[in-house]
């Protein structure tokens with residue numbers, strides 16, 4: 001199955017002149033790693049390649065992507081071939097959504113189980129830890145060389161989407177593939193330092209402030225906090241730079257669901273994580289969001305206080321049992 005898709009994609013690449021690679025808004029490590037891995041893999045084909053990612057690249061990923069190659073404003077340019085990576089639905093393309101109708105063929109490569117397949121070719125495997133892991137399978141099937149540079153980018157995608165190989169999406173296959181990436185030259189500790197141990201002090205201060213305003217509900221089973229504009233301004237930090245609060249809250253023993261509310265001008269973005277059996281993507285879907293059972297997110301057209309009330313109420317029945 002996958003083999004046939006890869007064959008078809010290779011012939012599409014060969015016959016295309018203008019190729020676009022798009023990822024999702026508010027890009028994470030899997031998005032950036034996958035997009036850049038494919039970009040670097042395609043370089044030897046000598047095509048015109050355009051990158052579309054809407055939103056700020058978090059500082060710890062800037063080593064892996066040259067921001068100058070990302071399209072700033074989209075002017076309805078046409079493409080022969082479009083790859084959409086790690087993007088569960090078309091809305092997640094943000095300001096670049098129109099690229100879909102301006103591309104002859106769209107190839108969707110993703111691991112979100114909520115992805116309904118909006119491309120002409122849809123390679124969606126929800127059992128994969130990350131889009132990067134899936135992309136690695138695809139690149140291997142081309143039987144072309146995988147450079148160290150590409151291996152590093154795939155590794156970045158897998159590392160970040162598995163929470164350093166700790167989430168339940170991490171399989172023995174994930175580890176086998178990661179071992180192959182290390183054999184291709186990935187320096188594990190160097191990447192760990194770039195991604196996790198290189199934060200500016202103000203970003204860590206914003207993180208601490210956010211964590212310290214945590215509220216615990218339902219016998220500590222729900223941990224919730226908010227990243228407000230005030231908190232960010234006080235620390236001179238950007239929303240996109242302060243990462244990992246929602247995972248940190250989950251470190252509390254009793255916490256089953258952790259939540260971080262992010263304050264924007266006209267809405268609140270909700271990030272959810274689950275530790276065990278609660279499927280947070282079910283709540284996310286109800287509010288037209290996306291994600292997985294253990295990590296999901298959506299947007300509410302509410303202020304922080306109302307959003308908090310809604311989330312607390314939403315998990316009442318699930319956590320009071």
Ligand SMILES: [Mn+2]
Nearest residue numbers: 030086131161
């Ligand atoms: Mn992903």
